[in-house]
Amino acid sequence: MLLTISLIFGYDEGNTKRGDGMLEINKVNKRFGEETVLQDVDFLLQKGESVLLLGPNGAGKTTLIRIIMDFYRPDTGSVVWQSGKGNYKVGVVLQDPSIIDRLTVKEMIHYTRSLHKNPLSYEEVLQSCGLESQEKVRTENLSIGQKRRLTFSLALVGQPELLLMDEPTAGMDLSARKAFYQKIESLKQQGITILMTTHLLHEASMLGDRVLMLEKGMLKQDREIESITEESKWVRFSLKEESPLVSKRLEKIGFQYSTMQGKWEVNTSDADSLVRWLVTEQIQFEKLEIEKQTMDHFFEEMLDQEGDQNANSV
CATH class of the missing domain: 3.40.50.300 (P-loop containing nucleotide triphosphate hydrolases)
Incomplete structure (x- = not known):
């Protein structure tokens, strides 16, 4: 047929x-x-x-x-x-x-x-x-x-x-x-x-x-x-000089260091505010990247949420 x-x-x-x-x-x-x-x-x-x-x-x-x-x-x-x-x-x-x-x-x-x-x-x-x-x-x-x-x-x-x-x-x-x-x-x-x-x-x-x-x-x-794709964005950058003090400040507002990317990163719905914060706080950064959320990220988040719900229901 x-x-x-x-x-x-x-x-x-x-x-x-x-x-x-x-x-x-x-x-x-x-x-x-x-x-x-x-x-x-x-x-x-x-x-x-x-x-x-x-x-x-x-x-x-x-x-x-x-x-x-x-x-x-x-x-x-x-x-x-x-x-x-x-x-x-x-x-x-x-x-x-x-x-x-x-x-x-x-x-x-x-x-x-x-x-x-x-x-x-x-x-x-x-x-x-x-x-x-x-x-x-x-x-x-x-x-x-x-x-x-x-x-x-x-x-x-x-x-x-x-x-x-x-x-x-x-x-x-x-x-x-x-x-x-x-x-x-x-x-x-x-x-x-x-x-x-x-x-x-x-x-x-x-x-x-x-x-x-x-x-x-x-x-x-x-x-x-x-x-x-517009819902959230990834903000990534490298520090010109790494320091424990700066690292703690970044972690406090949600940044994490990605060994895979080799950069500090965070997924946020307000990328502009975070970049302004970096400038205002005089964080010495370079190689700034702002990337839209991909369908891969969206799909992974959906599956993670479903997994969390299933775990909570057990």
Whole structure:
């Protein structure tokens, strides 16, 4: 079964709330046997935004994507498609690239194009996946990375309005990832709505407008990427001359010496005030760095907080 073609999802006329909304997840719950995989997941996906679904292994990311695709039914809750015209064209890229065997790349592209009313041209699709020299190669003989590139390009054949992707860059080499990032940026400029899972945190800040953080099946965070990166900053510097007295003063206001960085550092929501304090107190510093919070820091802090809560509940 080919899972990279565009799909048409019906329109649920009930519960439409906001004009710019495309997809609404309402209190979705899902269990497999005794295991709760999703619990009261609730969010609205707006038209034209790029949303990254983050979380550790087993958080429920793939299950949520498959519920949106109608592969699984939620036990309770609903998935509501909001559309004035009755349906959306949706492109899908699954975590495991699934392509029909015994077809060449050329035949696979032509077959997928035949399934759509207004498909991209053959040349556009072939150029998009960068497999011009593999045009006559059978799909089972492609590398994992080449299959990834092909499945991604096939998902765009029907010119979808929504693109659902589950770990789309897994197995791609560096050059393929760079091409993928450029394509995603182009799709965002075209106004295509994107929802994708990833385990590469730097992809969130590069590709996303918003991040949904799943932890043990529950939606822990729904935040704009910009609000996360601007929320706090790292202030780092070296002392021109180390002294126990200065060290104590720095430690008193929260600075710690990082042996990894080889500098004094602190994570703060008010970097300007701390720098002014350094100047006012005549701290002899050099090599000052002010770095925005990264998605890695945000993710680590979320997991640390969850771990603390679990420890306190024992």
